[in-house]
Amino acid sequence: MTKRTILLTAAALVVIGAVAVASVFFGALETSVVSKDVDTPLSAQEMQRLAERGAYVAVAADCYACHTAKDGPAWAGGLAFETPFGTLYATNISPDKEHGIGAWTRAEFHRSVRDGVAKGGRHLYPAMPYASYREMTEEDVDAVYAFLMTREPMPVPNRENQLSFPFNIRQSLTFWNLVNLRRSGFEPDPARSEVWNRGRYVVDALAHCGECHTPRNLLQGMKPGAYLEGAVIEGVEAPDITKEGLTRMGFDPATLAAFMKSGVSAQGSMTHQMFEVVHFSTQYLTDDDLKAMAAYLFDLDAMPATSTPPPAPAPVDVAPPVASAARSTYLNLCAGCHGAEGQGIPHVAVPLSTNASLRLESPRNFVRAVLNGIPAQRFPGLERMEAMPPFADLLDDRELADLTNWMRARWGGRQPAVTPEDIAKLRERGHGGS
Amino acid sequence: MTLPTKPLALTVNGQPVGPLDVPEGLMMQDFLHEYLNLTGARMGCGQGICHACTIMVEEADGAVREMRTCITGAHWFAGKKVVTIEGHAQHDAQGGLVALSPVQQAFIEHFAFQCGYCTPGFVTGATVLIDQLKRAPIPRAELEKTVTEALDKHICRCTGYVRYHTAVRDLILNTPGLLRG
Numbered sequence A: 001m002t003k004r005t006i007l008l009t010a011a012a013l014v015v016i017g018a019v020a021v022a023s024v025f026f027g028a029l030e031t032s033v034v035s036k037d038v039d040t041p042l043s044a045q046e047m048q049r050l051a052e053r054g055a056y057v058a059v060a061a062d063c064y065a066c067h068t069a070k071d072g073p074a075w076a077g078g079l080a081f082e083t084p085f086g087t088l089y090a091t092n093i094s095p096d097k098e099h100g101i102g103a104w105t106r107a108e109f110h111r112s113v114r115d116g117v118a119k120g121g122r123h124l125y126p127a128m129p130y131a132s133y134r135e136m137t138e139e140d141v142d143a144v145y146a147f148l149m150t151r152e153p154m155p156v157p158n159r160e161n162q163l164s165f166p167f168n169i170r171q172s173l174t175f176w177n178l179v180n181l182r183r184s185g186f187e188p189d190p191a192r193s194e195v196w197n198r199g200r201y202v203v204d205a206l207a208h209c210g211e212c213h214t215p216r217n218l219l220q221g222m223k224p225g226a227y228l229e230g231a232v233i234e235g236v237e238a239p240d241i242t243k244e245g246l247t248r249m250g251f252d253p254a255t256l257a258a259f260m261k262s263g264v265s266a267q268g269s270m271t272h273q274m275f276e277v278v279h280f281s282t283q284y285l286t287d288d289d290l291k292a293m294a295a296y297l298f299d300l301d302a303m304p305a306t307s308t309p310p311p312a313p314a315p316v317d318v319a320p321p322v323a324s325a326a327r328s329t330y331l332n333l334c335a336g337c338h339g340a341e342g343q344g345i346p347h348v349a350v351p352l353s354t355n356a357s358l359r360l361e362s363p364r365n366f367v368r369a370v371l372n373g374i375p376a377q378r379f380p381g382l383e384r385m386e387a388m389p390p391f392a393d394l395l396d397d398r399e400l401a402d403l404t405n406w407m408r409a410r411w412g413g414r415q416p417a418v419t420p421e422d423i424a425k426l427r428e429r430g431h432g433g434s
Numbered sequence B: 001m002t003l004p005t006k007p008l009a010l011t012v013n014g015q016p017v018g019p020l021d022v023p024e025g026l027m028m029q030d031f032l033h034e035y036l037n038l039t040g041a042r043m044g045c046g047q048g049i050c051h052a053c054t055i056m057v058e059e060a061d062g063a064v065r066e067m068r069t070c071i072t073g074a075h076w077f078a079g080k081k082v083v084t085i086e087g088h089a090q091h092d093a094q095g096g097l098v099a100l101s102p103v104q105q106a107f108i109e110h111f112a113f114q115c116g117y118c119t120p121g122f123v124t125g126a127t128v129l130i131d132q133l134k135r136a137p138i139p140r141a142e143l144e145k146t147v148t149e150a151l152d153k154h155i156c157r158c159t160g161y162v163r164y165h166t167a168v169r170d171l172i173l174n175t176p177g178l179l180r181g
C-alpha cells in the first residue's frame, strides 16, 4: 500500500466513524418500543375508565416517591438524586400545563416512560427508570397517564440539574440507551405460569427492583449477567434478592410477601430506601401481586401452600478474647433493646438473632446501622420501631470489628473476617448522639 | 438463679464507688437504684425513648455526654466518671443544700415542670447542652432551634415543654460566653 492509500483509508475510516457516532448521537439508531397506536388520543370516557387502575399502577411503579419532594406538593417533583456525575432533580409530573405534563399528549407520555425521551425530544436521565418501565404494557402506561391527569395541577417550576460536562449534554444519552436498553417490551415466558409471569412483570417493569438490586456496569447500566444480585446504593447494600440471596437472608416466599406488605419481619425492618418503597408502594399492592412477586423471585410457578423458612445458619467459632470483648459490648450497648439473646422487643427493636444484615456476605449494612443509627419508623397498621441511636463515637474501630465478627458468627454463620480497617472505611464523619 | 457477675468500679458524683460484684448484663439504671440507692434517674419507658433516665458521663477532656441508663449496661461505665441528678446541686458536708445548679434554678424560676418525673432527664439534657455551648458558642439566631433539638428527645407528659424551653433559652441568654456574633 502506498502512503497515499493508507492516508485515504484512514481518512475514510475517520469519516465513517464520525458518521456512526453522529448517527447514534442524533438518535438514528434509537429503537422505540412505543407503538403507533398511542398517536390516537384517548377519549374522555377511556381516560375516566383508566384513571382508577392507573392509581394502582402508579403505586406499584412507585412514581410518587421520586416525583414528590419530602413534604413538597404532590407530584410536583423536586426530589434530589446525588449521582457520581452531579445532582439530578425529579420533575413535575402533575398536570400543570406549564411546568408539569398537562400539555403532553398520550404519545409523548409513552415515549418518556418507555423510551426515556420526553416531550420535544429531550432525553431523560436514567435516574428515571425507563430502562425498567420499558417493559410496561401500553395499557398500564395509558392508565398512569389517565390517573396523573386527574391530579391537582401544581404550578411548581422544575429545578435545574447540576451535572458536570459531558453528562449535562442530554443528547449523549443516545449512547447509553443504545447499550443499555432492551429492544422490545415485556414478553411473557410461555413455559412458565401466569403467576410467575405476573411476578416478573411487577418486579421488572413496575416495581423496577433491578434499578437498585442489580449491580451497574461502568456505563451505569444494569449488568444483565448479575440480575438482582445486589449492589451498593448510597452507602448501603441493596441485597441480593435472587432465590439464593433471599434464602440466605432467611426468607421463604410467604415471609417475603408478608415483609413487602408490612415492612417488618423476623429478618429485621425495612430501612433506607426500602422503607420508602414499603411506605409508598408495596404495602398497597394486592396480595395476589405480592405473592406473584415472591413466587417469581423464588423462581416458582405457584406459591407453596405452607411456609417453610430456611434453617438458621450454624454458628461459627470466634477467638475467646474477641468473643469476650464483643459480648461485653453487646450486653452494655445492644442488649437493653435487642435483648440478651438477640430476641428484640416487639414494636421497639428488631430481633438480631434472625437479622438478615448479619447473614449477608458483606458486613456493610450491619456496620452502617451501628455507626449511624436508624430513625424511628412507622410501619403499616400500628406497627413502629423506635430510633436506633448512632454508635459512631461510642465504639472505636477495634470494638466495632469485634462486635461485628462475634454477632455475624453467632447469628449469621459468617466467618469472623472483619478488620478494624474495614470499619474505618465504613465510617462517616459528623454523627453524634447519646 | 445466680447471674454471672463482674467487678465494677467507677466514680459517681465525685465519689469513688466499688469495686462491687455486679451482674454482667445489669442496666445502669438498676445499678444506680438497687446498689447505690440513687433513684433520681427515672424509669419512664425502659426502652431508650423517653430520656427520663439519663445521666452525664465525663469524657477525658472534661466534656459531658448524656447517656440513657435504662438501655446502657452498668459495666459500660466501668472506670468512668458519671454525674446523676443527685450530683448537680452543691451540698455541704452534712448534706444540706448550698446551691442548686444554674439549670435547676432556672427550671424552678420558670415553673418549668409539674409532676417532675421527667425533670432529672431535662436537667441532664440542658446541662449537657450548656456545656457544649461553652465549648462551641452558637450564633444568637440559632438559639431557639438548638434548644429545641437538644431537648426534643426528652418526653414530658405534663406538657411542660414550653416552660422548659423558655428556661433553658433564658439561661443561655443570661450566661456570658454561650452565644457569638
Ligand code: FES
Pocket (backbone or CB within 6 Å): B042, B043, B044, B045, B046, B047, B048, B049, B050, B051, B052, B053, B054, B068, B069, B070, B071
Ligand atoms: S427510661 Fe430510659 S429512655 Fe425512657
Ligand code: FES
Pocket (backbone or CB within 6 Å): B113, B114, B115, B116, B117, B118, B119, B155, B156, B157, B158, B159, B160
Ligand atoms: S413534669 Fe410531669 S412528666 Fe414532665
